[in-house]
Amino acid sequence: MPHAETLPLRHRLGGPQSEGRFFRGASGSVAFADLRGGTSLGGRLSELAGRAVLLATLDQLAAALALIELDGIARRIVLCPPDLAAGYLPEIAANAEVDAIVSDRHPADFANLGIPLHIGATCVVESSAPPTDCCRTTWLLLTSGTTGAPKLVSHDVVSLSAPIKPTAQAPIWGTFYDIRRYGGLQIFFRAVVGGGSLILSSVCEPVADHLQRLASHGVTHLSGTPSHWRRALMSSAIREILPAYVRLSGEIADQAILDNLRSFFPRARVGHAYASTEAGVAFEVNDGRAGFPASFVGIGQRDVDVKIEDGSLRLRSARTASCYAGRDTPALLDADGFVDTGDMVELRGDRYHFVGRKGGIINVGGQKVHPEEVEAAINRHPAVWASLVRARRSPITGAIVAAEVVLKDTSIQEDGMAAQTEREIIELCRQNIAPHKVPAVIRFVPSLNVSDTGKLLRHGRP
Amino acid sequence: MSIKLTVLSEIEQIAEQQQKTLAPLTDDSILMNTGLDSLCFAVLVARLEDRLGVDPFSESDDISFPVTLGDFVRVYENAAR
Numbered sequence: 001m002p003h004a005e006t007l008p009l010r011h012r013l014g015g016p017q018s019e020g021r022f023f024r025g026a027s028g029s030v031a032f033a034d035l036r037g038g039t040s041l042g043g044r045l046s047e048l049a050g051r052a053v054l055l056a057t058l059d060q061l062a063a064a065l066a067l068i069e070l071d072g073i074a075r076r077i078v079l080c081p082p083d084l085a086a087g088y089l090p091e092i093a094a095n096a097e098v099d100a101i102v103s104d105r106h107p108a109d110f111a112n113l114g115i116p117l118h119i120g121a122t123c124v125v126e127s128s129a130p131p132t133d134c135c136r137t138t139w140l141l142l143t144s145g146t147t148g149a150p151k152l153v154s155h156d157v158v159s160l161s162a163p164i165k166p167t168a169q170a171p172i173w174g175t176f177y178d179i180r181r182y183g184g185l186q187i188f189f190r191a192v193v194g195g196g197s198l199i200l201s202s203v204c205e206p207v208a209d210h211l212q213r214l215a216s217h218g219v220t221h222l223s224g225t226p227s228h229w230r231r232a233l234m235s236s237a238i239r240e241i242l243p244a245y246v247r248l249s250g251e252i253a254d255q256a257i258l259d260n261l262r263s264f265f266p267r268a269r270v271g272h273a274y275a276s277t278e279a280g281v282a283f284e285v286n287d288g289r290a291g292f293p294a295s296f297v298g299i300g301q302r303d304v305d306v307k308i309e310d311g312s313l314r315l316r317s318a319r320t321a322s323c324y325a326g327r328d329t330p331a332l333l334d335a336d337g338f339v340d341t342g343d344m345v346e347l348r349g350d351r352y353h354f355v356g357r358k359g360g361i362i363n364v365g366g367q368k369v370h371p372e373e374v375e376a377a378i379n380r381h382p383a384v385w386a387s388l389v390r391a392r393r394s395p396i397t398g399a400i401v402a403a404e405v406v407l408k409d410t411s412i413q414e415d416g417m418a419a420q421t422e423r424e425i426i427e428l429c430r431q432n433i434a435p436h437k438v439p440a441v442i443r444f445v446p447s448l449n450v451s452d453t454g455k456l457l458r459h460g461r462p
Numbered sequence: 463m464s465i466k467l468t469v470l471s472e473i474e475q476i477a478e479q480q481q482k483t484l485a486p487l488t489d490d491s492i493l494m495n496t497g498l499d500s501l502c503f504a505v506l507v508a509r510l511e512d513r514l515g516v517d518p519f520s521e522s523d524d525i526s527f528p529v530t531l532g533d534f535v536r537v538y539e540n541a542a543r
Contacts (some may be wrong), residue, residue: 396500
């Protein structure tokens with residue numbers, strides 16, 4: 001009898017409330033009860049036994065169904081997010097030694113990969129004989145790096161489900177993420193392993209329609225990045241949902257967004273989680289405050305070892321990915337088995353605060369500035385909805401701090417209040433951050449761009 | 463507003479925001495003695511670029527940074543021509 005943690009996902013679809021469990025996509029839904037004795041792959045699952053499968057579907061529900069079937073059957077699953085540039089596919093397929101494709105797209109779309117085995121993924125489940133588990137599947141996730149080909153990060157069912165504790169109720173999860181990304185996959189696992197159901201997002205679906213769908217199917221647990229949540233809070237359809245748990249991850253959750261969510265959902269538990277594709281889920285912070293308690297740092301005390309080295313957060317746990325797959329890949333772990341997250345933290349009192357990314361520093365006359373730290377200061381102004389800080393070249397100091405700010409009330413931009421608000425923001429920043437970090441220039445903009453992964457786009461043209 | 467007045471009003475605003483005490487400003491004021499530091503000048507050049515549409519110090523390599531306030535204003539007046 002294998003240990004429960006290593007059981008393939010298809011064995012986790014039951015539970016005390018198994019009758020009501022489901023996956024729901026934008027265009028259909030599938031009951032777990034049907035999935036237990038069924039196939040969405042036209043009964044061809046056995047052809048994929050022991051293979052390295054590229055899972056590249058347009059439809060997220062088709063991907064969810066295929067993942068359940070493939071775990072424990074395929075040797076590897078490569079999860080392709082819907083926005084993946086086709087040009088990267090040959091390199092990814094070679095690195096992962098892909099020898100089968102599961103997709104709802106036309107086989108011709110993959111002709112250049114030269115892989116003969118193509119099996120159609122669908123959202124329709126037909127009954128079929130239960131398959132025989134044959135291996136512990138490696139799940140390869142793609143990093144969302146901004147430069148070069150994405151790296152393949154190696155996980156398995158244990159590292160992906162380790163942080164999840166079974167719950168008494170059957171949560172109905174929703175997420176603004178795509179499940180082919182770590183943040184979304186974590187919610188997929190929470191639903192499947194944690195005894196619940198999942199309402200999937202859909203590329204191109206307007207936020208209001210997504211929220212309405214979440215409301216009509218009774219979402220109880222909802223997850224997204226702070227940028228996802230800011231966008232959702234701007235839609236009047238947000239009033240229709242009544243989650244018991246609101247979860248943020250993927251970007252720094254500053255005090256302003258935590259406070260906004262708490263006042264909007266007074267009855268919900270609002271928590272932020274720290275996780276990355278490489279490091280897995282490290283911890284959850286549920287006290288409503290930004291940052292995390294200094295007591296989280298330490299080795300051997302909790303299920304995740306946490307250390308701070310050169311200012312960056314480093315993690316070691318069973319949830320950490322094992323390696324990058326492929327040839328000539330960099331080491332993912334240091335000599336002691338820690339992942340360097342590249343996220344910089346700063347101790348203030350008894351709490352660590354996230355200040356930004358290692359590579360994202362602005363150098364103002366030799367002094368360092370993390371854009372995120374300035375954004376958090378700006379976002380404390382009550383009129384501010386969101387902000388983006390970046391470097392602007394300066395002939396005097398090399399660079400200065402420039403901010404784009406979205407106001408809650410965009411009409412302020414027209415009626416001459418903008419200059420006053422700008423002065424107030426600068427004054428507020430002066431009170432809270434060092435002078436070289438205070439934005440030199442502020443531009444009010446109607447909106448900020450958010451990437452497919454739900455994070456503020458920092459590198460696009462202003 | 464003339465270029466000179468624009469420069470003066472930005473200097474006053476930056477001094478206020480950065481909590482610097484300004485010396486009385488005349489054409490002969492030595493910039494480094496006005497009470498503004500290099501960060502203030504970096505901010506000033508950026509804001510003037512937004513207001514006047516030029517950054518004469520980045521656009522030309524052979525401009526040395528002016529010594530007096532009058533020189534500074536002239537650099538912008540020349541660039542605006």
